[in-house]
Amino acid sequence: LAKTTQPISMDSYEGQEVNITCSHNNIATNDYITWYQQFPSQGPRFIIQGYKTKVTNEVASLFIPADRKSSTLSLPRVSLSDTAVYYCLVGGEDSSYKLIFGSGTRLLVRP
Amino acid sequence: EAQVTQNPRYLITVTGKKLTVTCSQNMNHEYMSWYRQDPGLGLRQIYYSMNVEVTDKGDVPEGYKVSRKEKRNFPLILESPSPNQTSLYFCASSFGRGRATEAFFGQGTRLTVV
Numbered sequence: 001l002a003k004t005t006q007p008i009s010m011d012s013y014e015g016q017e018v019n020i021t022c023s024h025n026n027i028a029t030n031d032y033i034t035w036y037q038q039f040p041s042q043g044p045r046f047i048i049q050g051y052k053t054k055v056t057n058e059v060a061s062l063f064i065p066a067d068r069k070s071s072t073l074s075l076p077r078v079s080l081s082d083t084a085v086y087y088c089l090v091g092g093e094d095s096s097y098k099l100i101f102g103s104g105t106r107l108l109v110r111p
Numbered sequence: 112e113a114q115v116t117q118n119p120r121y122l123i124t125v126t127g128k129k130l131t132v133t134c135s136q137n138m139n140h141e142y143m144s145w146y147r148q149d150p151g152l153g154l155r156q157i158y159y160s161m162n163v164e165v166t167d168k169g170d171v172p173e174g175y176k177v178s179r180k181e182k183r184n185f186p187l188i189l190e191s192p193s194p195n196q197t198s199l200y201f202c203a204s205s206f207g208r209g210r211a212t213e214a215f216f217g218q219g220t221r222l223t224v225v
Contacts (some may be wrong), residue, residue: 034213042114043201043216044154096205096212097142097161098169101154 004088009106018075020105022088025069030092033064036087038104047086048073072094075107083109113138113163117202117217124192124224132187132220140215142205143185144169145177147198160185192224199213 156169
């Protein structure tokens with residue numbers, strides 16, 4: 001499973017777009033990139049997953065460059081309720097049952 | 112509603128008193144796993160199961176047991192709890208099969224061993 005590096009913390013204000021970048025230089029051909037969100041004392045929640053280029057859902061967008069060595073989670077117009085820890089995970093089929101969480105990025109959204 | 116249900120949500124127990132934390136999922140997922148989360152150490156996997164009667168150790172299995180007799184249930188057993196097992200525990204399930212898939216997590220069980 002590829003190791004990931006992401007900023008420890010980020011600050012933003014309500015209504016702004018937030019971009020969290022994750023570095024995964026050793027990503028393997030079969031690996032997917034998955035982002036989870038976790039609120040205090042709650043279980044992580046799946047946000048988005050992608051393999052290459054761009055993926056968008058109702059919550060976020062995920063940008064993956066051609067070399068796939070990094071990815072960027074984009075949260076449009078954040079609100080206070082987006083304050084959470086965001087984890088970037090990289091893995092193939094084995095990551096379906098063995099998730100390896102790093103330290104994540106603690107996002108604080110201010111009024 | 113698709114969900115993973117853990118019980119109890121909170122538990123305070125004494126050292127050495129056997130306990131079981133239950134986990135149940137209603138999504139017919141094959142994969143289930145247990146994690147513990149501790150400040151400064153993040154989320155670490157305890158055990159996982161790829162199907163009924165198939166379980167394997169994660170990164171921190173010492174002091175824990177699991178069983179998977181039915182597809183929907185994956186209880187975590189602490190035969191003789193110790194204070195270093197005080198933690199926040201999460202059960203997760205996922206479909207799997209051929210690619211990385213979304214994992215669903217339970218609400219968590221906060222265990223205190225005194």
